[in-house]
Amino acid sequence: xxxxxxxxxxxxxxxxxxxxxxxxxxxxxxxxxxxxxxxxxxxxxxxxxxxxxxxxxxxxxxxxxxxxxxxxxxxxxxxxxxxxxxxxxxxxxxxxxxxxxxxxxxxxxxxxxxxxxxxxxxxxxxxxxxxxxxxxxxxxxxxxxxxxxxxxxxxxxxxxxxxxxxxxxxxxxxxxxxxxxxxxxxxxxxxxxxxxxxxxxxxxxxxxxxxxxxxxxxxxxxxxxxxxxxxxxxxxxxxxxxxxxxxxxxxxxxxxxxxxxxxxxxxxxxxxxxxxxxxxxxxxxxxxxxxxxxxxxxxxxxxxxxxxxxxxxxxxxxxxxxxxxxxxxxxxxxxxxxxxxxxxxxxxxxxxxxxxxxxxxxxxxxxxxxxxxxxxxxxxxxxxxxxxxxxxxxxxxxxxxxxxxxxxxxxxxxxxxxxxxxxxxxxxxxxxxxxxxxxxxxxxxxxxxxxxxxxxxxxxxxxxxxxxxxxxxxxxxxxxxxxxxxxxxxxxxxxxxxxxxxxxxxxxxxxxxxxxxxxxxxxxxxxxxxxxxxxxxxxxxxxxxxxxxxxxxxxxxxxxxxxxxxxxxxxxxxxxxxxxxxxxxxxxxxxxxxxxxxxxxxxxxxxxxxxxxxxxxxxxxxxxxxxxxxxxxxxxxxxxxxxxxxxxxxxxxxxxxxxxxxxxxxxxxxxxxxxxxxxxxxxxxxxxxxxxxxxxxxxxxxxxxxxxxxxxxxxxxxxxxxxxxxxxxxxxxxxxxxxxxxxxxxxxxxxxxxxxxxxxxxxxxxxxxxxxxxxxxxxxxxxxxxxxxxxxxxxxxxxxxxxxxxxxx
Ligand code: ADP
Numbered sequence: 001x002x003x004x005x006x007x008x009x010x011x012x013x014x015x016x017x018x019x020x021x022x023x024x025x026x027x028x029x030x031x032x033x034x035x036x037x038x039x040x041x042x043x044x045x046x047x048x049x050x051x052x053x054x055x056x057x058x059x060x061x062x063x064x065x066x067x068x069x070x071x072x073x074x075x076x077x078x079x080x081x082x083x084x085x086x087x088x089x090x091x092x093x094x095x096x097x098x099x100x101x102x103x104x105x106x107x108x109x110x111x112x113x114x115x116x117x118x119x120x121x122x123x124x125x126x127x128x129x130x131x132x133x134x135x136x137x138x139x140x141x142x143x144x145x146x147x148x149x150x151x152x153x154x155x156x157x158x159x160x161x162x163x164x165x166x167x168x169x170x171x172x173x174x175x176x177x178x179x180x181x182x183x184x185x186x187x188x189x190x191x192x193x194x195x196x197x198x199x200x201x202x203x204x205x206x207x208x209x210x211x212x213x214x215x216x217x218x219x220x221x222x223x224x225x226x227x228x229x230x231x232x233x234x235x236x237x238x239x240x241x242x243x244x245x246x247x248x249x250x251x252x253x254x255x256x257x258x259x260x261x262x263x264x265x266x267x268x269x270x271x272x273x274x275x276x277x278x279x280x281x282x283x284x285x286x287x288x289x290x291x292x293x294x295x296x297x298x299x300x301x302x303x304x305x306x307x308x309x310x311x312x313x314x315x316x317x318x319x320x321x322x323x324x325x326x327x328x329x330x331x332x333x334x335x336x337x338x339x340x341x342x343x344x345x346x347x348x349x350x351x352x353x354x355x356x357x358x359x360x361x362x363x364x365x366x367x368x369x370x371x372x373x374x375x376x377x378x379x380x381x382x383x384x385x386x387x388x389x390x391x392x393x394x395x396x397x398x399x400x401x402x403x404x405x406x407x408x409x410x411x412x413x414x415x416x417x418x419x420x421x422x423x424x425x426x427x428x429x430x431x432x433x434x435x436x437x438x439x440x441x442x443x444x445x446x447x448x449x450x451x452x453x454x455x456x457x458x459x460x461x462x463x464x465x466x467x468x469x470x471x472x473x474x475x476x477x478x479x480x481x482x483x484x485x486x487x488x489x490x491x492x493x494x495x496x497x498x499x500x501x502x503x504x505x506x507x508x509x510x511x512x513x514x515x516x517x518x519x520x521x522x523x524x525x526x527x528x529x530x531x532x533x534x535x536x537x538x539x540x541x542x543x544x545x546x547x548x549x550x551x552x553x554x555x556x557x558x559x560x561x562x563x564x565x566x567x568x569x570x571x572x573x574x575x576x577x578x579x580x581x582x583x584x585x586x587x588x589x590x591x592x593x594x595x596x597x598x599x600x601x602x603x604x605x606x607x608x609x610x611x612x613x614x615x616x617x618x619x620x621x622x623x624x625x626x627x628x629x630x631x632x633x634x635x636x637x638x639x640x641x642x643x644x645x646x647x648x649x650x651x652x653x654x655x656x657x658x659x660x661x662x663x664x665x666x667x668x669x670x671x672x673x674x675x676x677x678x679x680x681x682x683x684x685x686x687x688x689x690x691x692x693x694x695x696x697x698x699x700x701x702x703x704x705x706x707x708x709x710x711x712x713x714x715x716x717x718x719x720x721x722x723x724x725x726x727x728x729x730x731x732x733x734x735x736x737x738x739x740x741x742x743x744x745x746x747x748x749x750x751x752x753x754x755x756x757x758x759x760x761x762x763x764x765x766x767x768x769x770x771x772x773x774x775x776x777x778x779x780x781x782x783x784x785x786x787x788x789x790x791x792x793x794x795x796x797x798x799x800x801x802x803x804x805x806x807x808x809x
Contacts, residue, residue, distance in 0.1 A: 479509060
């Protein structure tokens with residue numbers, strides 16, 4: 001055992017430290033836990049071993065299976081009964097061990113106090129006491145085993161006592177001892193000079209010294225440690241050793257000596273590990289909790305080190321495995337990211353390729369459809385004017401032309417959607433006369449509403465600006481579609497167009513009708529391409545593309561087309577566009593028909609390059625109609641040669657041709673002398689911007705789309721060659737109010753020859769513009785006013801009104 005004073009002092013120091021330092025506390029806790037673990041290792045490692053007992057001893061045990069054990073009820077921490085009456089303490093644990101080793105059952109008997117314990121064993125009422133100090137007097141009536149617990153008796157005084165003391169220095173001081181305990185007997189006999197004050201228990205002794213009632217208290221170190229800890233007394237310290245030790249043995253009543261050798265054998269079999277395990281259990285009470293690692297035994301240190309190494313190794317291992325797992329997870333995530341990325345790139349490439357394919361397909365289809373259509377329309381137009389063709393055949397030609405026109409408008413619709421889809425639609429910003437545009441739309445719609453006997457009102461804000469900046473044609477297209485739909489789907493009631501100004505130079509357009517309305521579930525769907533409601537399908541008119549195109553056009557012009565509708569009551573379509581007022585006046589429309597070059601205007605030399613003879617002829621006739629000189633080339637090579645030999649002022653160049661295409665021919669011409677001055681106008685069936693840019697980059701001045709209208713060519717020549725024309729006189733449309741116009745037209749139609757009237761009616765039914773024009777010229781011969789009125793309707797593609805006017809009542 002270590003020097004007791006040192007132990008208690010270090011205990012005391014550790015206690016104070018323990019209270020104020022958290023990390024140490026945690027560290028101390030870890031150390032204590034580790035210590036307990038280490039101290040308990042031997043228990044786990046070694047199984048209970050039994051002593052070698054003689055036959056007599058075994059026989060004795062067999063005859064005495066139960067031995068009555070009466071411990072001192074209050075000898076903590078060696079032996080005591082806890083609040084539930086259970087036998088506890090170091091001795092109790094030893095007894096439990098001996099029970100297992102020896103196969104004897106010790107039955108604890110709880111007596112009043114120590115005196116009673118001694119009295120009862122004397123008279124043989126109990127057989128054994130588990131922890132007794134051997135004194136001479138006791139040997140007379142008790143048998144003692146070998147001592148198995150040994151602790152020093154130390155002198156404890158208050159903190160104020162500075163000096164180290166021993167028993168000799170205690171003379172004249174009040175010395176407390178527990179009454180009748182062995183140390184009492186020792187001191188009484190060995191140091192009669194001392195002023196001994198017997199106290200009933202350890203608490204009294206400790207408190208007496210703590211409160212200055214006694215100078216010192218002499219007691220065994222184990223009990224002192226236990227009670228100081230239990231009482232929470234802090235102002236005491238061990239000031240010296242008494243020189244006595246407490247040596248505890250098991251005692252057996254005098255007439256039972258056979259048990260002593262058995263107990264001794266059992267105690268000898270208690271291993272060092274078992275002893276340590278018992279001490280570890282009471283360690284907080286007996287051993288300073290801050291016991292340092294250097295105070296451990298060599299074996300414990302080795303075990304501790306091995307444990308630490310194993311723990312470090314295990315943590316490294318688990319850390320490594322965690323890291324490996326994390327790396328695996330990361331690699332998997334990385335892999336899937338790479339795959340996802342690759343897929344994305346592939347998807348993007350596929351989408352781009354699909355888009356390109358769509359453009360190429362549409363462009364090709366456009367070309368393939370328009371090229372023959374160009375010929376169909378052009379020739380049927382020319383033949384329609386040919387007086388030599390019998391009227392029966394002219395009727396067929398009319399049908400060809402009108403069907404072609406219808407097909408063209410369908411192609412135009414589909415392409416318009418596709419153009420809008422791919423962002424190819426150009427929105428212009430030019431000054432235009434807003435009230436006039438509205439008036440012209442009103443006029444057009446009014447005829448149709450009159451025909452259907454629908455009321456039609458147009459309201460414009462008083463402060464509506466006259467000239468605004470915007471896209472007149474696309475606005476007109478949208479309003480005509482919305483108003484056209486309103487007329488088409490409304491059976492009775494009224495149509496209303498409301499145009500109002502909004503802040504920020506915006507103008508709101510609202511088209512209201514009293515038609516069938518649109519169910520809430522369909523109000524979004526109608527804006528999708530080809531979607532038609534039941535009413536739309538029943539009507540059998542239209543394609544379901546009008547609103548799709550209108551929505552996109554409104555969006556491109558900076559607005560949003562919306563609908564509000566109640567089934568059975570009607571619909572309201574509205575949108576607002578930024579249309580800032582402007583002082584710039586728009587260039588006047590050429591409303592009149594060109595009939596030739598202006599007087600004094602020299603004929604222009606035009607080189608026409610196209611591989612299709614049909615197309616060549618159409619363009620040639622249009623050009624010759626106004627007196628231009630025309631030369632034709634079938635491909636790019638011929639074009640280059642003719643440019644050099646014939647020196648044209650302008651070249652109409654088809655871009656897709658065999659041998660040498662328009663791009664290459666243009667490039668070659670531009671390099672030749674005078675090639676930089678000649679105007680080259682590309683003819684293409686492509687409707688896409690990409691090609692347009694490519695064409696202009698190739699050196700062309702302008703792009704014309706097939707099938708082109710005659711006026712487009714005339715505009716082009718005017719723009720690039722400065723040509724001026726002679727016009728046919730325009731028909732004054734606003735001379736009569738619309739209703740009167742309609743009534744008048746109806747009245748005049750009745751005076752027409754039947755054949756002419758039915759031909760015209762057929763042309764109108766087939767939506768054949770050119771034949772209608774041709775027949776109107778026949779009408780002119782008999783009723784010029786009617787011809788003007790009818791021509792005005794055909795100009796506006798207002799076939800519904802024409803039909804109404806021509807129909808047999
Ligand atoms: P279309 O009129 O050629 O069928 P639209 O795209 O212009 O195509 O219209 C799509 C559908 O929306 C129509 O078929 C019709 O069912 C419905 N619709 C459009 N305008 C109206 C309206 N004013 N009243 C009732 N239904 C309408």
